[in-house]
Amino acid sequence: xxxxxxxxxxxxxxxxxxxxxxxxxxxxxxxxxxxxxxxxxxxxxxxxxxxxxxxxxxxxxxxxxxxxxxxxxxxxxxxxxxxxxxxxxxxxxxxxxxxxxxxxxxxxxxxxxxxxxxxxxxxxxxxxxxxxxxxxxxxxxxxxxxxxxxxxxxxxxxxxxxxxxxxxxxxxxxxxxxxxxxxxxxxxxxxxxxxxxxxxxxxxxxxxxxxxxxxxxxxxxxxxxxxxxxxxxxxxxxxxxxxxxxxxxxxxxxxxxxxxxxxxxxxxxxxxxxxxxxxxxxxxxxxxxxxxxxxxxxxxxxxxxxxxxxxxxxxxxxxxxxxxxxxxxxxxxxxxxxxxxxxxxxxxxxxxxxxxxxxxxxxxxxxxxxxxxxxxxxxxxxxxxxxxxxxxxxxxxxxxxxxxxxxxxxx
Numbered sequence: 001x002x003x004x005x006x007x008x009x010x011x012x013x014x015x016x017x018x019x020x021x022x023x024x025x026x027x028x029x030x031x032x033x034x035x036x037x038x039x040x041x042x043x044x045x046x047x048x049x050x051x052x053x054x055x056x057x058x059x060x061x062x063x064x065x066x067x068x069x070x071x072x073x074x075x076x077x078x079x080x081x082x083x084x085x086x087x088x089x090x091x092x093x094x095x096x097x098x099x100x101x102x103x104x105x106x107x108x109x110x111x112x113x114x115x116x117x118x119x120x121x122x123x124x125x126x127x128x129x130x131x132x133x134x135x136x137x138x139x140x141x142x143x144x145x146x147x148x149x150x151x152x153x154x155x156x157x158x159x160x161x162x163x164x165x166x167x168x169x170x171x172x173x174x175x176x177x178x179x180x181x182x183x184x185x186x187x188x189x190x191x192x193x194x195x196x197x198x199x200x201x202x203x204x205x206x207x208x209x210x211x212x213x214x215x216x217x218x219x220x221x222x223x224x225x226x227x228x229x230x231x232x233x234x235x236x237x238x239x240x241x242x243x244x245x246x247x248x249x250x251x252x253x254x255x256x257x258x259x260x261x262x263x264x265x266x267x268x269x270x271x272x273x274x275x276x277x278x279x280x281x282x283x284x285x286x287x288x289x290x291x292x293x294x295x296x297x298x299x300x301x302x303x304x305x306x307x308x309x310x311x312x313x314x315x316x317x318x319x320x321x322x323x324x325x326x327x328x329x330x331x332x333x334x335x336x337x338x339x340x341x342x343x344x345x346x347x348x349x350x351x352x353x354x355x356x357x358x359x360x361x362x363x364x365x366x367x368x369x370x371x372x373x374x375x376x377x378x379x380x381x382x383x384x385x386x387x388x389x390x391x392x393x394x395x396x397x398x399x400x401x402x403x404x405x406x407x408x409x410x411x
Contacts, residue, residue, distance in 0.1 A: 090260075115152055172249060
């Protein structure tokens, strides 16, 4: 009992007077990048007339590139959506625990909430992946399901010391790296067709880095057993994108990095020191992940969430949070980020808007009621962009109405 009391005191002792705008603004940016898929920048880039200036064409190609996921190694801005969302779950946890303890909630009630939240996140991810399917699509690589699978572990780590959390992170990442590094490479008679990847696929790597190739790794092997325990229309053989259930383990590592950041923001460090520490942690993580990839010890692959990706993406998350914290909270620039805060305050709603047919309904009705010609005003190449921008505005207005009326969907 004394131990639990000490943990509660440690968590609640520096509860901030108000919600940090930087967290909602950063979360809003992440959700906005996800919603912005409806702008179809790739379609714009590929439809530009041949006569257009080369610089303008390269500009749109750059935007299109960063609105897609890389095929395997490396990363784009779009690849940062999922790690940022996961990182922010960790950032928010210390504030949530402190608030619940301050309200007098018991440890049992908080634990029950953590378990229920995890289950809801997992099932919501399954539900969203089952839309347009003939039956429930039991798959767990979705962002929400991945967070849900690791959330209970994160919750319990939230009550432990930073030293314990660091040890947990190191054990988790080294253990997951070892699992892949010791898994046998494909043998001579390996069934590449069953794996859904060609033996000479351009993105396959050789040597030691081959342990992290697409659908020839232990995470893929696990899913060929685990996912077939659920009812399916056809036996699961592979994920076309190489995604896997076990990625929730290194994703938990990303959430733990967020937990470090959240506890730092709540600490008694001076504000400048907080910014400096976020930047230093970001640099340490980013360059550690980059070097692991450069030396072939662990390729940077978001699709299977390699430990090097956990570190590299975590470093970018630290830097981004530092920038938002500096501008939104320290420089009192909340109004500058108000459009993002509106989205970030209802992130689950924004996620569902992006991942359900609702936006397709808006898109179709805009064309029905206003006519297709109005969206061609800037030329055929920009039609998807103009129409998508109108749908994005509708989404934001929905979220703004909810924000203004204090209607917050939280799990």
